[in-house]
Amino acid sequence: xxxxxxxxxxxxxMLLTLWVVSILIFVIINLPPGDYLSNQIAELRATGQxxxxxxxxxxxxxxxxxxxxxxxxxxxxxMAPGPQGWYGLIQGNFGWSFEFDRPVSEVVGDAxxxxxxVNLAAVLFVYMVALPLGVIAAAKSETWVDYxxxxxxxxxxxxxxxxxxxxxxxxxxxxxxxxxxGLMAPEFEGEPMSWEKVRxxxxxxxxxxxVIGTSGAAAMMQRLRANMLDELSKPYVETAKAKGxxxxxxxxxxxxxxAFNPFVADIxxxxxxxxxxxxxxxxxxxxxxxxxxxxxxxxSQDQFLAxxxxxxxxxxxxxxTMISDLLLxxxxxxxxxxxRGS
Amino acid sequence: MKKLPDGRYxxxxxxxxxxxLSALERSDMDAPNWVLVWRKFKRHKLGLISGIFLLxxxxxxxxxxxxxxxxxxxxxxxxxxxxPQSINFWHEGDFIGPYVYPTTATADLVNYRWxxxxxxxxxxxxxxxxxxxxxxxxxxxxxxxxLFCAPEGATVFxxxxxxxxxxxxxxILYGAQLSLTVGLIGITVSFALGIxxxxxxxxxxxxxxxxxxxxxxxxxSLPELxxxxxxxxxxxxxxxxxxxxxxxxxxxGILDWxxxxxxxxxxxxxxxxxxxxxxxxxxxxxxxxxIRRHLLPNFMSHLIxxxxxxxxxxxxxETALSFLGLGLRAPAVSWGVMxxxxxxxxxxxxxxxxxxxxxxxxFVVLAFNFLGDGLRASxxxxxx
Numbered sequence: 138x139x140x141x142x143x144x145x146x147x148x149x150x151m152l153l154t155l156w157v158v159s160i161l162i163f164v165i166i167n168l169p170p171g172d173y174l175s176n177q178i179a180e181l182r183a184t185g186q187x188x189x190x191x192x193x194x195x196x197x198x199x200x201x202x203x204x205x206x207x208x209x210x211x212x213x214x215x216m217a218p219g220p221q222g223w224y225g226l227i228q229g230n231f232g233w234s235f236e237f238d239r240p241v242s243e244v245v246g247d248a249x250x251x252x253x254x255v256n257l258a259a260v261l262f263v264y265m266v267a268l269p270l271g272v273i274a275a276a277k278s279e280t281w282v283d284y285x286x287x288x289x290x291x292x293x294x295x296x297x298x299x300x301x302x303x304x305x306x307x308x309x310x311x312x313x314x315x316x317x318x319g320l321m322a323p324e325f326e327g328e329p330m331s332w333e334k335v336r337x338x339x340x341x342x343x344x345x346x347x348v349i350g351t352s353g354a355a356a357m358m359q360r361l362r363a364n365m366l367d368e369l370s371k372p373y374v375e376t377a378k379a380k381g382x383x384x385x386x387x388x389x390x391x392x393x394x395x396a397f398n399p400f401v402a403d404i405x406x407x408x409x410x411x412x413x414x415x416x417x418x419x420x421x422x423x424x425x426x427x428x429x430x431x432x433x434x435x436x437s438q439d440q441f442l443a444x445x446x447x448x449x450x451x452x453x454x455x456x457x458t459m460i461s462d463l464l465l466x467x468x469x470x471x472x473x474x475x476x477r478g479s
Numbered sequence: 480m481k482k483l484p485d486g487r488y489x490x491x492x493x494x495x496x497x498x499x500l501s502a503l504e505r506s507d508m509d510a511p512n513w514v515l516v517w518r519k520f521k522r523h524k525l526g527l528i529s530g531i532f533l534l535x536x537x538x539x540x541x542x543x544x545x546x547x548x549x550x551x552x553x554x555x556x557x558x559x560x561x562x563p564q565s566i567n568f569w570h571e572g573d574f575i576g577p578y579v580y581p582t583t584a585t586a587d588l589v590n591y592r593w594x595x596x597x598x599x600x601x602x603x604x605x606x607x608x609x610x611x612x613x614x615x616x617x618x619x620x621x622x623x624x625x626l627f628c629a630p631e632g633a634t635v636f637x638x639x640x641x642x643x644x645x646x647x648x649x650x651i652l653y654g655a656q657l658s659l660t661v662g663l664i665g666i667t668v669s670f671a672l673g674i675x676x677x678x679x680x681x682x683x684x685x686x687x688x689x690x691x692x693x694x695x696x697x698x699x700s701l702p703e704l705x706x707x708x709x710x711x712x713x714x715x716x717x718x719x720x721x722x723x724x725x726x727x728x729x730x731x732g733i734l735d736w737x738x739x740x741x742x743x744x745x746x747x748x749x750x751x752x753x754x755x756x757x758x759x760x761x762x763x764x765x766x767x768x769x770i771r772r773h774l775l776p777n778f779m780s781h782l783i784x785x786x787x788x789x790x791x792x793x794x795x796x797e798t799a800l801s802f803l804g805l806g807l808r809a810p811a812v813s814w815g816v817m818x819x820x821x822x823x824x825x826x827x828x829x830x831x832x833x834x835x836x837x838x839x840x841x842f843v844v845l846a847f848n849f850l851g852d853g854l855r856a857s858x859x860x861x862x863x
């Protein structure tokens with residue numbers, strides 16, 4: 138019951154955060170002077186195409202771009218009636234993409250799920266790599282195992298993601314025959330789900346997952362190692378050793394259990410970095426996630442598309458952080474329920 | 480020292496009334512903090528080497544134009560995508576000093592690329608302190624003397640040339656001027672914001688603390704890169720390279736302060752309860768003075784160490800933004816702008832040297848990480 142109350146509290150704070158974030162994002166996408174349509178109108182005027190101007194003017198009123206900025210915001214979010222009535226983000230209308238001349242929901246389409254998939258895969262990768270490596274590095278601290286792990290980790294931190302992506306793609310294709318570009322073989326695009334398609338997606342996921350996950354895994358591994366070392370120097374470990382507990386059981390039973398909590402809590406730091414990385418890597422590798430659409434939208438001031446993508450990315454990280462907070466409460470009974478600071 | 484039969488130790492030296500009992504056993508026991516820190520830092524070899532490397536890199540920046548044989552946008556139209564050349568010393572067994580072999584380009588119309596023939600019969604010695612293109616030493620002294628340049632009729636592309644026939648080595652030196660300072664300006668912005676918000680949140684507490692804390696949480700939960708992208712997309716395209724450079728570094732700093740502010744805040748929360756703070760307050764010191772004179776100096780060094788650790792993120796951020804075409808733009812030269820050319824698989828396969836700017840990035844980022852680690856480990860000299 139207490140947990141349920143905490144979960145509800147956490148959910149409400151997430152919604153409030155999301156609301157503040159939406160204001161922030163709306164301000165940011167409106168920072169550039171002018172908007173897509175006014176630029177288009179100016180261009181059409183300059184080339185003397187009168188009928189195009191009329192259409193653009195119509196779209197301007199249709200999407201309330203001629204109103205004051207705060208009204209535009211309320212209409213965009215769906216907290217005030219626009220030209221089509223109450224129809225904003227809250228009501229499930231993601232807006233119109235001027236660049237593609239289609240609704241935003243159609244433009245992004247499958248990309249949303251693929252974005253979630255890529256990020257989930259990367260998070261799983263981080264945990265699967267960082268957990269064993271961090272524990273081994275701590276258990277064998279200051280031996281060659283530790284140093285090698287640290288070296289690889291540092292290299293992962295220091296190499297720019299996009300270059301790692303390019304290199305891995307090139308060599309992966311050359312030596313392991315991994316596919317280049319995209320998230321699935323072209324013949325599966327737009328096809329219904331099938332085993333073949335799932336297999337194709339999985340093979341295509343290898344390189345992106347690796348690239349997005351490396352820096353996160355490196356940081357995570359270092360932190361787990363430090364936590365483990367702290368725990369290993371405590372008296373209870375000595376007692377366990379004196380009792381004659383075997384080395385693997387000694388590690389797994391108490392110290393790992395203790396070091397694991399910060400590991401779960403860390404996802405709040407990890408996720409924003411991963412989502413950032415996935416946007417960048419998607420652009421370089423041409424993955425069909427929302428990264429590339431964000432870039433084109435930002436470059437052409439396609440504000441509703443850009444706004445929606447930014448909102449989605451923020452939502453993704455907020456939900457991830459919320460889940461990690463809830464998991465932490467379940468995992469660690471010492472953490473108190475209720476508001477922080479109470 | 481003598482041992483008595485009952486096991487006690489007695490000093491044999493005669494007792495003197497003049498001996499100063501409060502004198503230190505070792506003269507360096509009361510050495511100032513920075514000496515102790517430096518002594519400990521010296522033992523962190525990796526951090527020391529990294530520090531020296533970074534120091535040299537930054538010292539190189541103002542004289543980059545002198546070291547580089549070419550200027551960044553100087554084109555050699557006959558040498559597009561020329562491969563790296565080596566500088567040799569011995570020709571057919573004889574030492575003739577540093578020289579290069581001349582190369583000639585031929586168009587390979589089958590594979591549609593340039594191939595380069597090296598003429599190994601004609602060694603051409605390098606020229607030193609020679610005249611080349613004009614550049615500004617320290618940014619304002621016009622000069623045309625270069626440390627070394629190519630002999631007449633040959634080229635010296637140490638790391639090859641790019642799509643437009645520009646020397647990659649020279650461009651990396653020039654690119655360092657922007658890529659390395661982006662981090663410094665960004666960290667200054669982030670430092671100022673972080674300390675300001677962190678200290679007022681921690682010192683005043685209450686509502687101010689609540690508001691700032693929520694802002695920190697929100698900013699920390701957002702992915703940086705998309706926001707960086709969105710903010711830099713708002714930079715007007717008609718701005719000059721210098722203005723764009725400054726605004727980009729400020730953008731990089733704006734999203735980085737929450738982490739620092741959080742550290743400052745938690746430190747302040749505990750420090751503001753100390754007696755000396757209360758004493759200062761009772762003597763009528765204003766909050767600004769208490770924060771600046773009594774609280775901040777306490778952990779400035781820790782802040783500097785953590786700042787060192789967040790510079791690499793900014794350098795990588797600039798690289799990523801420029802790489803995606805939303806950061807610095809040509810004719811400005813930065814490592815990210817250069818890597819923009821290496822964006823496709825074709826150039827990695829055929830012209831791998833266009834990806835060389837990756838190496839300085841990796842080295843600098845690693846060096847900052849090691850330096851930060853070393854600083855952090857040595858800042859508490861009393862802890863072993």
